[in-house]
Amino acid sequence: MIKVTIDHQQHVFPKAISIIEACQQVGIQIPHFCYHPKLDIAGNCRMCLVDVEGSRKPIPSCANTIQDGMVIHTTTDHVKKDREGVMEFLLINHPLDCPVCDQAGECDLQDQTLHYGRDRSRYMEEKRIVPSKHMGPLISTTMTRCIHCTRCVRFAEDIAGVTDIGAVGRGEHMEITTLEQAVKSEISGNVIDLCPVGALNSKPYQFQGRPWELTHTDTIDVMDALGSHIRVDSRGGQVFRIKPREMEDINEIWLSDKSRFAYDGLLSQRLDKPYVRDNKGTLQPASWDDALANVVQQLTTTPSHKVAALAGDLVDCESMLLMKRLMQHIGSQHLDCRVVGAYADAENPASFVFNTSLNDIDTADVCVLIGTNPRWEAPVLNIRLRRGVVNNGMQMFRIGFEHDLTYPVVDLGNDVVVLTDLLAGKGKAAKALKMAKRPAIIIGQSALQSSQGSVILNTCAKIAEKYNLVRDDGWNGFNVLHTAANRVGGLDLGFVPGENGLSATDMIPATHDGRISLMFLLGVDDVAHKISKNTFVVYIGHHGDKGASRADVVLPGCAYTEKSAIYVNTEGRSQYAHKAVNPPGDARTDWQIFAELLNRMGHQKQYASIQDVRKDLQKENNEFSENRSFSKRHWDSNMGVKGTLVSEELQPAIANFYMTNVISKYSKIMAQCTKEIFQGDKK
Missing domain, CATH: 3.10.20.740 (Ubiquitin-like (UB roll))
Incomplete structure (x- = not known):
């Protein structure tokens, strides 16, 4: 002591x-x-x-x-x-431009000058002028305000692992610069929070408002599966900016650029009223009563074994539960939350969560990435992995496609048969895992989406057993990294095919051969255009994308900032999001839509409030209790399907980091990032 x-x-x-x-x-x-x-x-x-x-x-x-x-x-x-x-x-040399500075009201320099500064100035010479620098579409610069704290430089080099921000010159002539190019990092926006003055600000938020004019709402991010804690700042029913909240166990104080800046997509192409397709094949505005009556009529005239339901990546637990209750009420087994077809063993909770926990993964001494690119799939998790490699000496190996991860990694090849060699004890990774005290593997959606996803999961479980990844001291190094915000929530709910039920990959072909004649698409867009024209489609969502275009009935729902909801992150942590703004027009919360459909279909249980839904959630699975801390799932190595792996290259689960869901797709800010950063890198 x-x-x-x-x-x-x-x-x-x-x-x-x-x-x-x-x-x-x-x-x-x-x-x-x-x-x-x-x-x-x-x-x-x-x-x-x-x-x-x-x-x-x-x-x-x-x-x-x-x-x-x-x-x-x-x-x-x-x-x-x-x-x-x-x-x-x-x-x-600091300019007196507080009235026009976006940092005013949140400026460390202002606050500390008030408490520790002199009451007058003795300086009469001309102030220094520094030209503003180009840092890309996300960060605005007024470098005359810079006080050379070098926080941005240290963040770029030490945390982000890029060298795009640096200092040139010395003394009074020193300047922070990027050599007039965009900062090529998925977490670059964090320098805005780090800057103690108004030198680096949010370019999309520039001159939009003052902090005291905004309403601050604490909620949960849905742009990836980490469930980062965020604060939504709104005014007049519009989201003006999103900032990270401190949550040491998940996102620490960081936030990815997509989570921070894609909010403008909430204003574009929104659904604000129900639509029903008429006899001429045109979607026409309708009242809620007419739209719901149309859906009920189709449900009552369609055999239950011909009704299917899909839940998308941004759907909350309450909505999936009531959608499942509707399918149970009509007697259909065809439901799935794995739209992309990634394999998951819903009967074994430890097989589809991040068992090590996000807070402990950087303490591993050996880690093998299997079909995942954490820099794009979970940028804040990649910060922890980089810290483990750089600061703690973690050995990192990769099976899958190559990508700059901002830290050294040993490539074992992009072929799933490497897993067979690893299981047999061949290669450098096998030797490292054998000697490791805290070994870990991270299985990505690229591996589970492959045609051998079930065999890959089974093989990984055998690897975990062989190299003692799960130990009596509480260490569990078996991890699955999801890309969908609430995929774990859907699996915990059992939103997967029942006995003789069709999976997501089987439903689409089934619409063409007559096995499925009615489909519910809850926030699902990417596969909607593949559905047969003879299938009646009911779309519930918040954007008029492919799903709404294909639908026969469109029921407008709420985006994540417009509802209170539960999301379960990739480590299985149940988290409560809160409503920040009202939805546009006549849009309703998704669970309310299904509650009304259940009522009209004669379901016995009434869901009058969200508390009623959450009580039913806790009965379905105690993981949805209000205890939001990380809880370990019972380990059972019996997962997946036994088989022999054959040669197959893995394909990236994300093609473009800046556009991975319907919100980011309609974000003009993300479109600028795609053009200047993503496409610029490919040239």
């Missing part, structure tokens, strides 16, 4: 930490600009100077660790004068 005296009070700390961290732990705030708990120490700004007895001069509290018996003073006249001097130097 380390005993330290801070401002005449003695405190005890279990280990050596920096002085600034020690002060924060006991409730003493030390002003700072360059220091950030998630970044390496730079010691640039000198704002965090403190007096330490025995030292001849003030020392930076961020760059010095506490020592037993140390006596620290943070409020002496000397310290106050030091801080005023630092603030005076920082403000020498």
